[in-house]
Amino acid sequence: MAWRFPKWRELEGYPVDVDSLNESIEAYLEETDGLLNEHNWTYQAVTVLSNVAPDAITQMRSLSVPVPSNLGQGSPSWDITGPIPIAVFIASTNMDWFVISGLSTTVTTGSVNLWVMASFQQTGTQPMFLPKPEESVRSGSQYGIRIDGYVIWETVVGGADRANDTNGEGFGGNQASLPVVIDAVLPVTEGQHLVEIVERTVRNNAFYTPNEYDYWLVLNRELIIVELY
Secondary structure (H helix, E strand, O other): OOOOOOOOOOOOOOOOOHHHHHHHHHHHHHHHOOOOOHHHOOOOOOOOHHHOOOOOOOOEEEEEEOOOOOOOOOHHHOOOOOOOOOOOEEOOOOOOOEEEEEEEEEEEEOOEEEEEEEEEEEEEOOHHHOOOHHHOOOOOEEEEEEEOOEEEHHHOOOOOOHHHOOOOOOEOOOOOOEEEEEEEEEEEOOEEEEEEEEEEEOOOOOOOOOOOOOOEEEEEEEEEEEEEO
C-alpha cells in the first residue's frame, strides 16, 4: 500500500511552481538519500543486529507502568486507610535518592549519545486524611536521571537554595497533582550502562521531618531511551 503521496498535484495547463514541486518530491528524495524508516522494511527483515552497521539504525527502548485511571476519583483512593494499587510508587520520606519502580534498566551500547526521557504523574496524600492535618510538613520532591550510579544534576527538578524556599529544594509542596517530564542527551562509552529515574523527598526550610502518612506518590510513568549516532 502506498504511503507517500505528492503534497501538491500539478495540473495540466498551469505553470509549475518551484516551491510546490520541491515539496512534492521531497519525501521521495529523502528515501533515495538513505533516510529510511519502518515503512521501508518488512516485518523481521533484520533479525541479527550484527548484520547491520552501527549507525544504520536508531535503537530505542521503552519501559512503562500504567496505574488504574480511577485512582483519585473519590476520597477512598487518597485516604491513607484505603487501598493503594500495587503499581503506584510510594516515595520514601528519607532524603536519599530512591529508584522509581519500573523506571530502571541496563542497556548495552557503543560509544554513542544516549537520549534518556522520562515522564510521570506526581501526587500526594491529602493532609485532610492525616491524623493531624495541621502537622503536615511534607515539602517538595526532586526527580532526576541517574546513569551508572551518578545523578545528572542538570536533569534534577527543583531548586538549589533551601534557605529561600519554603519547600526546600523540591517542588510541588502544596500537595498538587502535576505532570513531570525530564530528559537529557549525554555521551556514553561502549559497554553496559545502568539507567535509572530517581526521586527524593526534601525537607522544608525549617528542616521538619514528615510523618509516616505524609508522602508523595508517582502514578503513570514511562522511560524512553534512544541511541543517537
